[in-house]
Amino acid sequence: MRIGVLALQGDVREHVRALEASGATAAPLRRAAELGGVDGLVLPGGESTTIMKLARIFEVLEPLRAAVAGGLPVYGSCAGMILLADRVDDEGSPLEETIGGIDMTVRRNAFGRQVDSFEEDVAVEGIDGQPVRAVFIRAPWVQEVGPGAQALGRVSTGAAAGRIVAVRQGSLLATSFHPELTGDLRIHEYFCDMVRRRNGGA
Numbered sequence: 738m739r740i741g742v743l744a745l746q747g748d749v750r751e752h753v754r755a756l757e758a759s760g761a762t763a764a765p766l767r768r769a770a771e772l773g774g775v776d777g778l779v780l781p782g783g784e785s786t787t788i789m790k791l792a793r794i795f796e797v798l799e800p801l802r803a804a805v806a807g808g809l810p811v812y813g814s815c816a817g818m819i820l821l822a823d824r825v826d827d828e829g830s831p832l833e834e835t836i837g838g839i840d841m842t843v844r845r846n847a848f849g850r851q852v853d854s855f856e857e858d859v860a861v862e863g864i865d866g867q868p869v870r871a872v873f874i875r876a877p878w879v880q881e882v883g884p885g886a887q888a889l890g891r892v893s894t895g896a897a898a899g900r901i902v903a904v905r906q907g908s909l910l911a912t913s914f915h916p917e918l919t920g921d922l923r924i925h926e927y928f929c930d931m932v933r934r935r936n937g938g939a
């Protein structure tokens with residue numbers, strides 16, 4: 738099972754490491770031609786505007802859309818979640834388009850500028866055991882999901898209580914938080930499982 742990590746900008750290495758530790762063969766991916774050689778793809782956190790700009794420059798944006806439309810399993814974390822959203826509710830900082838694929842509206846930097854990062858335990862549907870320790874860094878939240886998408890996890894405390902921070906739609910998975918930074922492999926394992934099932938593997 739080969740999983741690529743889009744390596745235009747962001748925390749690529751951490752995802753490669755977490756995927757390898759979850760049993761996948763993982764490598765950075767930058768070119769459209771490389772998309773044909775992977776069974777799944779991770780869109781890392783970073784800055785969504787920068788990743789979109791570089792995706793256009795590297796001529797990988799349309800191939801990414803085609804891959805999503807073709808059913809390639811994709812997991813987006815933080816900025817990656819924004820890229821998978823069909824709609825972005827954006828105040829001020831412009832992001833005109835995304836890759837899209839998940840029927841949801843995300844709000845960038847939603848938790849407020851004064852709160853750059855924080856951690857919280859989030860119960861995620863489909864992840865057994867303890868709640869996931871979620872690290873949020875200038876994170877988006879999901880404003881609303883359409884009928885096609887399923888909310889898997891929500892913030893449970895504070896002013897943002899009830900906000901959706903994990904979503905799945907078919908072969909697409911997105912989290913507002915960064916599981917690649919905690920050493921807890923369960924989100925990456927969950928995604929590897931999605932890839933394996935799509936490949937018809939056990």
Ligand code: GLN
Pocket residue numbers: 781782783784785786814815816817819845846874875876877
């Ligand atoms: N704030 C970033 C954005 O809007 C996302 C931050 C992150 O990926 N850690 O793209």
